[in-house]
Amino acid sequence: xxxxxxxxxxxxxxxxxxxxxxxxxxxxxxxxxxxxxxxxxxxxxxxxxxxxxxxxxxxxxxxxxxxxxxxxxxxxxxxxxxxxxxxxxxxxxxxxxxxxxxxxxxxxxxxxxxxxxxxxxxxxxxxxxxxxxxxxx
Amino acid sequence: xxxxxxxxxxxxxxxxxxxxxxxxxxxxxxxxxxxxxxxxxxxxxxxxxxxxxxxxxxxxxxxxxxxxxxxxxxxxxxxxxxxxxxxxxxxxxxxxxxxxxxxxxxxxxxxxxxxxxxxxxxxxxxxxxxxxxxxxxxxxxxxxxxxxxxxxxxxxxxxxxxxxxxxxxxxxxxxxxxxxxxxxxxxxxxxxxxxxxxxxxxxxxxxxxxxxxxxxxxxxx
Numbered sequence: 002x003x004x005x006x007x008x009x010x011x012x013x014x015x016x017x018x019x020x021x022x023x024x025x026x027x028x029x030x031x032x033x034x035x036x037x038x039x040x041x042x043x044x045x046x047x048x049x050x051x052x053x054x055x056x057x058x059x060x061x062x063x064x065x066x067x068x069x070x071x072x073x074x075x076x077x078x079x080x081x082x083x084x085x086x087x088x089x090x091x092x093x094x095x096x097x098x099x100x101x102x103x104x105x106x107x108x109x110x111x112x113x114x115x116x117x118x119x120x121x122x123x124x125x126x127x128x129x130x131x132x133x134x135x136x137x138x
Numbered sequence: 139x140x141x142x143x144x145x146x147x148x149x150x151x152x153x154x155x156x157x158x159x160x161x162x163x164x165x166x167x168x169x170x171x172x173x174x175x176x177x178x179x180x181x182x183x184x185x186x187x188x189x190x191x192x193x194x195x196x197x198x199x200x201x202x203x204x205x206x207x208x209x210x211x212x213x214x215x216x217x218x219x220x221x222x223x224x225x226x227x228x229x230x231x232x233x234x235x236x237x238x239x240x241x242x243x244x245x246x247x248x249x250x251x252x253x254x255x256x257x258x259x260x261x262x263x264x265x266x267x268x269x270x271x272x273x274x275x276x277x278x279x280x281x282x283x284x285x286x287x288x289x290x291x292x293x294x295x296x297x298x299x300x301x302x303x304x305x306x307x308x309x310x311x312x313x314x315x316x317x318x319x320x321x322x323x324x325x326x327x328x329x330x331x332x333x334x335x336x337x338x339x340x341x342x343x344x345x346x347x348x349x350x351x352x353x354x355x356x357x358x359x
Contacts, residue, residue: 006201013200013282021286028290036299037244058299084272095167103242103301119237124306126172127315128163 038103040079051109056123057084060101066098076101079111084108088115095120140338154325162318171235172215172354174228176322180329181225185253186288188218188333192260193285196278208274209348212264213341217333226250237301245294246302249287252280270348274307 002010028035038058039047048056062076062083073092076083087103096102101121108115156174165172192211199207229247230240241247260280267273295304306313314322351353 010201013197013279016279017285019284020283024286024290032298035245035297037242037245037301038299040299091205093236094169095236095237100167117243118240119301122167122236122299122303124229124303125313126225126306126318128226128317129166131166131315 023108032063040077041077041082041084043106049108054105054107054116056103056105057075057086057100057108057113057115059084061096061098061100061102062081063098075102079105084113085111088118090118092118093120095122140335140342143331143335143338145234147328147333147335149328151325151328151332152331154321154328155324156290158318158321160323162321163315165318168236171232175318175359176325178225178228178232179185179322180220180229181271182250183326184333185218185225185250186291187330188221189256189281189284189288190215192218192281196281199278200282201273206273206345209345210261210279210341211336212274213338215257215260215346217252217336217340219261221333222254222257224334226254242301244300244302245298246291246300249294250293253284253291254286256280256287262283266355287333323344 010096015072016039016102029071032076038056041057041059041068044055054078059079060075062078065076070089071089073088075086075098077085088104088106096118097120101123103119103121104113104115105117108114155176159173162173164170192214193205195214198204199211226247229250233240233242260277263280264273264277268278285356294300295302307319312319346355346359
């Protein structure tokens with residue numbers, strides 16, 4: 002390789018390394034704030050003030066959904082701690098028990114008051130007949 | 139050559155889409171709304187692949203000063219921007235019925251938005267110089283700087299908690315049932331050929347435009 006090309010290669014390599022290093026430093030320092038939501042354990046540990054609007058995410062505990070009119074009450078869990086949630090409104094189609102959920106709202110007096118609910122879905126795609134078979138196994 | 143590639147691409151894409159939309163089974167959780175996967179996943183894959191292609195061209199342009207490499211970046215960037223927009227837009231449409239929201243500032247969605255802005259930034263930077271050689275070089279440097287975003291997009295769903303689900307297809311296998319995976323893979327191949335042919339068309343036009351005062355173009359036209 003010609004010397005001049007070697008120099009250009011080193012120069013661009015340095016630019017790449019320095020800029021990527023900078024980006025990764027920023028990402029590391031922001032790390033937990035880049036999470037979209039708190040898990041129940043993180044939220045209980047973090048001691049959230051009741052006036053802060055936060056996002057809480059986890060799994061809807063099996064058998065915990067109770068509906069009464071437009072109100073929905075359920076428990077959200079990360080399999081370590083669980084938090085009771087109350088929500089008034091229409092839940093997304095994929096909101097169901099044993100399924101991921103992200104909620105926007107306030108935590109006060111031990112209850113999470115959700116203003117909005119988003120359903121998470123997992124990375125598995127299969128026809129309904131197959132999922133029944135899988136449950137049998 | 140590109141009309142043949144375009145024909146192969148669009149035919150394959152149509153086979154994949156018709157199979158996926160009309161014949162593939164419903165999903166056990168999402169019902170029919172998952173079918174937008176046949177647009178969303180191919181578009182998202184090529185949104186990143188085009189950037190990888192541009193970064194190889196950028197390296198060639200910076201180190202070896204290959205003029206053609208810069209022309210290829212300039213012609214690929216609008217296609218990349220278009221396909222990234224399609225990926226974001228189809229994801230939003232998919233998000234409304236399944237997540238219950240069309241936009242969340244989660245790491246995957248935000249880093250893909252940054253990719254879209256990078257494409258636009260690359261084009262704008264190139265357009266803002268009257269000295270085209272200088273524009274080529276600075277554009278190539280910006281492309282290389284933006285490469286850091288690609289592994290971030292890829293790993294965002296593993297590093298941070300996101301609304302977006304983790305990857306379904308990896309080197310260790312796929313969590314998509316074969317009856318849905320086949321049309322998806324066909325759509326990916328089809329979109330690939332379509333984009334390659336669009337890339338050839340757009341770079342031909344750009345090369346002629348850039349070299350319009352050269353003798354070979356005058357002879358060619």
